[in-house]
Amino acid sequence: MNTADILIIIAIIAALVLAVLKIVKNKRQGKSSCGCDCSKCGKCDKGTGYLSH
Amino acid sequence: MTLKELQIGSPAVITNVGGEGALRQHFLDMGVIPGARVKIIKYAPMGDPMELKIHGYQLTLRLDDAAKIDVTPADEYEDDKPEPSRKSKKSHPGLGETGKSHPEENSKPLPDGTLLTFALVGNQNCGKTTLFNQLTGSNQHVGNFPGVTVDRKDGAIKGHPDTLVTDLPGIYSMSPYSSEEIVSRNFVLNDKPRAVINIVDATNIERNLYLTMQLLEMDVPMVVAINMMDELTANGGTIDINEMEELLGVPVVPISAAKNQGIHELIEHAIHVAHYQERPLRHDFCEENDHGGAVHRSLHGIRHLIEDHAREAGIPLHFAASKLVEGDELIISQLALDDNEKEMIEHIVLQMETERGLDRSASIADMRYSFIHKVTGLCVKKPRKSKESIRSAKIDRILTGKWTAIPLFVLIMGLVFYLTFDVIGGTLQGLLENLIGTLSDITDKALTSGGVNPVLHGLIIDGIFAGLGSVLSFLPIIVTLFLFLSLLEDSGYIARVAFFMDKLLRKIGLSGRSIVPMLIGFGCxxxxxxSTRTLPSERDRKMTILLTPFMSCTAKLPIYAFFVDAFFPKNKALIMVGLYFLGILTGIIVAFLFRGTIFKGEAVPFVMELPNYRLPGVKNVALLLWEKAKDFLQKAFTIILIATVVIWLLQSFDTRFDLVSDQQDSMLAIIAGWITPVMKPIGLGDWRIVTSLISGVMAKESVVSTLEILFGQEVSLVMSKACAASLLVFSLLYTPCVAAIASIRRELGRKWAALVVLWQCTIAWIAALIVFQIASLI
Structure with a gap:
């Protein structure tokens, strides 16, 4: 395994970790990751009973 | 005579509003009340519904509903009368302003640093989201269709971090007609915002003030923002703001949200009333001398009777009393009245009905509209006919014309798809593909010259570049389709489509309003x-939600384009359009099936406002496209990147994590092998295809990236045309992605979401089987 291999492995792992973190962050913020119109939708009822109606 | 029998262009006065329940209440709330003047503008191309003018705005109504409304011919429609000019005589009352005096009993200042929460409440399509964007600096999408805001959104006012504005769905009244109205009402009653910003459309002020009346009854600190003042004044109209402020008892601020005019003043007033908790100076709109004071005496009597119950339930007294008279079941149950009290109230209301000569709901609606007419009579000089409405009428002659509406709709949609898949999106996609290909070649050479391990080399070039690259190249097509959908919506055309498609959709058990979620479904x-939340009937909502996944979303485009390019390059456009039509056709068949089984009954009445045509804002459209592109790229570099790497690893290693020489021995082949037998009859028995379809559940674009990794460039050599056709049909109809399933679960619950997955997969399997068998014979 040469230096280039090590650097590539680090880069791939870093990219994957960042991707997972982004998904988790979006989920926590109530955003979806469907690539559509929902990144702005809020996706939560914030306790107003919205969904129960 | 009834409204149904009225001739086009003939003015009439409503004498009686028939019907019952929530729908009748909705008619009354929309201003269809005895005494109101109406004029029929036109009928939809298929003869139903009709478009009529009432209180200066356009409303659509089905003929069956129009038959329940009695009218008598009138000399002229009120808007045709010349308006007298008005000059302000009142000095500025100065409500909600620092430095001005206000009654001490009406002001209870909050401690400094308290979070000031505001609810942004207004009619549908009156510019709430535009104002929200101006107030908070956010970039929410704005549309020209009633009901764009289907969920509440929050944000702090720019430069005021201790504030929080909530943009609520557009509503016409505080009656529980649609779920949005209940949401907005509950938000004001239960979440208790510090103040309400009531946005009122100046060009349609009478109907908009109807909601204002009810907000005033709710006794919440409030500011009225009169929006679109620029449009009103440009057409010769004026509003005496001082007089209106005096009459309503709350600060009134003229604004133009689109042009960012008056926003600063609005913010100052809103913060002032919220901080000092200045409540409206007026909550009572009944006149002592109106028809012998029947409504006045009834409301005042009921208020005394329910005072303790209203206080205990936390419902503003004036609001509770009018809702009791209207017979609002939700409020009645919240007030927890004794049987004796209920009986007394019933007697009071019956007496009021006798004296007033109108039923309870009509009496309250009439009281509110009488007050509104008094206010507008004193302060509003309406424009004779706005440029926008003249322009809209001219455009409508063609776009909703009897013989032109449907051919033009087909032509417009055809043009949208042609431009998306061929001229604009297709060309840009080719360019992007070349760019990604060049980048892949450069990287390939760099990795080879750097002596990188062949496994890592394979992961980057055959895994990440092939998988991710194939998905990224579809960005132009997706953005282009959203561009056109956005232009159609923002211009006001989609509302017209709902109008003229109503009769057709009713044949499959839906209302014209269901066309909107379905058209949006072509995007996502x-x-x-x-957006089905704008539908007021639970039956229509459920049915529309279950049918929406049959409308092919943009995420499936990469799959179609990939297979059509590889297998049917000569009939590219035909097959693409054919797939869309197949989705629609399956939806129609399923709708008929639903209508005869689980969703028996009639579609919700079609009572909808038709907005004027507007030129879509460049900034609004650009922001929407940017959001789409950003979301797509974000998904590509998160979910699809992870999926790409995981699939590459699973297909490169066996269960002992040894590198495999034959992919048949890989972990992926073993996992997919369990499902393969089920897919064999439809020609998709290859474990690689099964794997790609499974990855598509996560995100539809993953199907292509997975196929690229597993097949490389040899898809067309391995699969037959029949298999490709079967896969195209299966991809079109099988389960929606996880995000869509999650949103269905949110709207309908777990059981329905699970049912949608199973149902869609079954239909997809049957359709693919038919296509595969037919294609195999050819």
């Missing part, structure tokens, strides 16, 4: 499912 199922 998630917002389409959410």
């Amino acid at each position: 199922t998630v917002p389409a499912v959410m």
